[in-house]
Amino acid sequence: MLNNGELDKVFKALSDATRRAMVERVARGPVSVSQLAEPFAMSLPAVHQHLALLEDAGIVTSHKTGRVRTVQLATDALTGAGEWMGRQRLPGERRLDRLGTYLATTEGP
Template sequence: MVKYSEPLDTMFRALADSTRRAMVEHLVRGPASVSELAQPFDMSMPAVVQHLTVLEDAGIVTSHKTGRVRTVQLAPDALVAAGEWIGRQRLPAERRLDRLGELLAADDTEEN
């Protein structure tokens, strides 16, 4: 198995799974118990906990236990690094598309 040494690699690996992304989307609305997070999925509780462990190991969520209830919430600024990385990749692509648009607009002007 490939070892992920960079935090960003670990984060993207965690978010690569649709179940974990759905859990993150649920947690955007606020903290939830593990059983609340498990409700929409047809999987065992140990499988749900395994998904949450991956998210917690990636620094995306945190959890705490009060009595018998484990509550999970998004970690503060958890997705900032991923958003910044995506933004850095998007900017050069947008600039290339802007230049292409300018070139096409210039060609249209010359034809008229």
């Protein structure tokens, strides 16, 4: 489970549409930075800045072989954020379940 600071980093990293698109791409498998940068209208240094933020949040990892840097999704990178979101959804779902039960047991007009 992530502490608040780590969770803040994950949500900050995912707050940008470009970074979310990068995460979607690396979720399909490892990719070189230059391949990852292709669909984006930005410089390679800008792509590296986005990747640095994703890496700092623990969402992606990278390694360099020769001149090629490869990026991949970190194992269980988004599990903590998903668990947190699930916990926020549960109370509302329980209220809706109780409302559904109440409405099913009451007679109409």
